[in-house]
Amino acid sequence: MRKGKNLKEMLVRLRDLTDLMVELGYAAILQDDRELAQEAQRLRDEIREVAYNMRVLTIFAAKGLPRKDVEQLSSLLQIGVAVKEISDGIDDMVEIVSRGVHPIVQAAYRRDFIMKVMDVEEECPVDGKSLEKARIPEETGFFIRAIRRGDDWIFYPNSKTVLKKRGQDFPQGKGCCNKEDTILCQKNGEKEKVRLLRKF
Amino acid sequence: MRKGKNLKEMLVRLRDLTDLMVELGYAAILQDDRELAQEAQRLRDEIREVAYNMRVLTIFAAKGLPRKDVEQLSSLLQIGVAVKEISDGIDDMVEIVSRGVHPIVQAAYRRDFIMKVMDVEEECPVDGKSLEKARIPEETGFFIRAIRRGDDWIFYPNSKTVLKKRGQDFPQGKGCCNKEDTILCQKNGEKEKVRLLRKF
Known part of the structure; x- marks a missing residue:
């Protein structure tokens, strides 16, 4: 799937992006790998872009709909907030890698x-x-x-x-x-x- | 692996818990499924517990180490903040499910x-x-x-x-x-x- 054209497609794309970002964020720390951290940061930027596009599309989709539908649709705007929190969290993890990870977490597993x-x-x-x-x-x-x-x-x-x-x-x-x-x-x-x- | 005994094991467990929580959070919205939302909330509680135990263990591990090591170890405390942000984000998504998801996101994909x-x-x-x-x-x-x-x-x-x-x-x-x-x-x-x- 490309960038996603409707709300459902965008949500699926956000899921795939978030999922990979979480995996990369943890792998970056566990392997003390800055390349993985950089990829996680790229994902963060795209997550924010998709979340922005989703907010715009939600408002367009709400036009002309009855009040009950608008209320349910508006809760989707919350996803933007949720995604921001998740990507901020991963950002914090990636920052740890830039400071250097202590070898204690790299013990053999x-x-x-x-x-x-x-x-x-x-x-x-x-x-x-x-x-x-x-x-x-x-x-x-x-x-x-x-x-x-x-x-x-x-x-x-x-x-x-x-x-x-x-x-x-x-x-x-x-x-x-x-x-x-x-x-x-x-x-x-x-x-x-x-x-x-x-x-x- | 059980609850995790050392910092690396705890980090691996946090990764597995976060990973699954993200998948469940999105699936709960995409499928409008409260049972999945409940499981995501259970994961949140365990994530917070593991993060707490990790903070305690980090401080114990830092005892008697030279300054450079303590600095690197202390950055692991940041993981607690990061994980809190991620789980708050998923919490917000799960809240959307409790309000009811608009059928527009449930279109066939x-x-x-x-x-x-x-x-x-x-x-x-x-x-x-x-x-x-x-x-x-x-x-x-x-x-x-x-x-x-x-x-x-x-x-x-x-x-x-x-x-x-x-x-x-x-x-x-x-x-x-x-x-x-x-x-x-x-x-x-x-x-x-x-x-x-x-x-x-």
Whole structure:
């Protein structure tokens, strides 16, 4: 789904953005990883934009509706406040990473998840490949959580989604030229396979 | 993992609790479901408790450490503030559900997820079965997101996790007598299979 055209779509997008932001915020602290913290901050900015657009659309949608409907619709404006609180909370967590995380929280924890950010760069072996052919989980043990394409997010990539490095055209999408793909991926435990990611 | 004994474990638990709370908060609005809203509120209470315990443990951990370490450790106290903001945000969302959600947000959205709460009750066919034998995904199309056992949460149940109705003993765990299992599960789209859940 793209930016979301109606209130329900916007709400679903807010959910996906918030969900990923929470995961990234905690992963940034647990792994003491500033790259993850930066991605969380990008999500915060988009969350605020979607929340703003939702407020505008709610007011438009309320026009000409009877009082009872307007009351129920107006409660959706509360979502903007709620989302602001959530994103402020994650912001505070991300700030902790910028000050440096004490090693006490990085003690080994066997069943923990690891998140990583990878950019699809020049001469990267997955550039131009569909996810089916890139075989990232098979090669690295990491599952793809989401793909950021410039300012846009793909939360549900499928096997046909093609990975692109910066500066390429994307004939299948609107306005997504000169935008590189950034892959957010996660895996369960065992650090020894992480090195493989550096192939990209 | 149980309640968490060290700072890292507590942080991982907070992540799991926050993550689920965000999913439940949005699902409660999108599905206009008060049961989901109630579960989100339970999570809020536990999040606050874990955050409190974490603050106490941080101060204990800081005792006798050099100044630099204390500074880095103290930034973890910020997590308490962050988590409070996030849970306040979800609280606001849950409040919207109690006022009734306008049908405009419930318009059909094909790729959406559905979340459901199921209690393991008397004469329930899955009572006493391991997840492997209960075959919930196969029978209902729903995947298990988490299991609540009284006040405790199992975020990573495995195939050997046994489902229990209220009032039974749980010889494998401490202090979990007289606690029923509540299953939180989710699926992708298609509503027709939801009826099957009522079997439980």
